[in-house]
Amino acid sequence: MREDPALLSTAVEEVLRWASSAAHSMGTATRPVEIRGRRIAEGDRVVLWAPSANRDEAVFDDSDTFDIARTPNRHLAFGSGKHLCIDGTLARAQMRILYTELLDTATGIEQTGPAHAVPSIAVRGPETLPIRIVLR
Numbered sequence: 698m699r700e701d702p703a704l705l706s707t708a709v710e711e712v713l714r715w716a717s718s719a720a721h722s723m724g725t726a727t728r729p730v731e732i733r734g735r736r737i738a739e740g741d742r743v744v745l746w747a748p749s750a751n752r753d754e755a756v757f758d759d760s761d762t763f764d765i766a767r768t769p770n771r772h773l774a775f776g777s778g779k780h781l782c783i784d785g786t787l788a789r790a791q792m793r794i795l796y797t798e799l800l801d802t803a804t805g806i807e808q809t810g811p812a813h814a815v816p817s818i819a820v821r822g823p824e825t826l827p828i829r830i831v832l833r
């Protein structure tokens with residue numbers, strides 16, 4: 698990104714895909730449907746596991762590679778359909794501001810202690826992650 702700041706937008710999308718911080722969303726099938734040979738009946742509870750969907754090798758080339766230039770990047774980090782995240786726009790703007798500020802002010806970020814994950818199946822990410830930002 699430092700070499701090519703034009704990658705900011707695709708980098709934000711790749712972080713969203715890679716981190717998949719909203720781990721799952723659950724819904725109830727309103728009609729019977731078959732998805733990849735799996736039958737789902739009306740009334741069945743179904744779960745979208747975002748980290749899995751966002752590494753679907755049928756959708757993403759090299760899905761286990763973090764690629765800030767990835768295009769297209771049709772990830773489901775904000776869910777989909779009726780309950781699509783209402784403020785993906787704000788989340789994206791916050792990420793763009795954070796990365797722009799970091800690129801402007803820092804030369805690196807170092808982890809200074811052990812990371813501990815949030816104890817949740819709904820939210821993915823570190824609860825604590827001690828870091829040191831190396832300023833210019």
Ligand code: HEM
Nearest residue numbers: 718719722723774775776779780781782783784785787788
């Ligand atoms: C990186 C940040 C964010 C992620 C990963 C995220 C993810 C999601 C996901 C996956 C859903 C769908 C849940 C479902 O299908 O049941 C959702 C819904 C929602 N999000 Fe976000 N979200 C983020 C930031 C935000 C922000 C900043 C706001 C508001 C300021 C927001 C407000 C909402 C609301 C109100 C819904 C419910 C929409 C509905 O049920 O119609 N989200 N979000």
